Amino acid sequence: MITALVGLPGGGKSTVGRQLAKRIGARFIDSDAVLEERIGMPIRQFFEQFGEAAFRDREEAVIDELTAEAQGAGAQALVLATGGGALLRPANRERLHNRTTVVYLRSTPEELYRRLRHDTQRPLLQVADPLAKLRELFEQRHPLYEETAHYCVDTGRPSVATLVNMIMMQLEVAGLLPAQNEQKGP
Numbered sequence: 001m002i003t004a005l006v007g008l009p010g011g012g013k014s015t016v017g018r019q020l021a022k023r024i025g026a027r028f029i030d031s032d033a034v035l036e037e038r039i040g041m042p043i044r045q046f047f048e049q050f051g052e053a054a055f056r057d058r059e060e061a062v063i064d065e066l067t068a069e070a071q072g073a074g075a076q077a078l079v080l081a082t083g084g085g086a087l088l089r090p091a092n093r094e095r096l097h098n099r100t101t102v103v104y105l106r107s108t109p110e111e112l113y114r115r116l117r118h119d120t121q122r123p124l125l126q127v128a129d130p131l132a133k134l135r136e137l138f139e140q141r142h143p144l145y146e147e148t149a150h151y152c153v154d155t156g157r158p159s160v161a162t163l164v165n166m167i168m169m170q171l172e173v174a175g176l177l178p179a180q181n182e183q184k185g186p
């Protein structure tokens, strides 16, 4: 079973994903970390040297690989955090929707701006007006996240632990996880 987290940068995909994986005994993979390892440099530098389209090609290949691998019967459960722009590619939307349970961590641009205003690593936010950029990214991507996701949680107020519980409850209701009181055992 694969649970994929999607949403705008700064919404907590990696933090929530890591905790979720711990709670359900799954492996955790951050596709951006796999990409950085493959390209051998920080994503920001790759964007500067080779451009966004080249990055998206590499990203598409990594998502295909990770979701195909972890799908097989007997494969260990996986929680996959994706990059915020992954769903721009129709192939990624299709693969993630068909091969994984997609959870959209939905955040407002204003909330993300509060978290990311000092960020220096995300190439798309190194602009004069990052809030305007986040609003633009939200306009463009929110429909894609909604279209692809099986479930959606709002990241606004809840703590990481609460978000993890909310996702686990949705997975339980969908029959993808045993109920929490059953998991604890006698």
Ligand code: S3P
Residues within 6 Å of the ligand: 007, 008, 009, 010, 013, 032, 043, 082, 083, 084, 085, 086, 121, 122, 123, 124
């Ligand atoms: C991107 C988001 C980043 C990373 C790359 C591009 C985007 O991931 O994949 O910088 O297009 O929004 P996070 O969402 O983890 O920041």
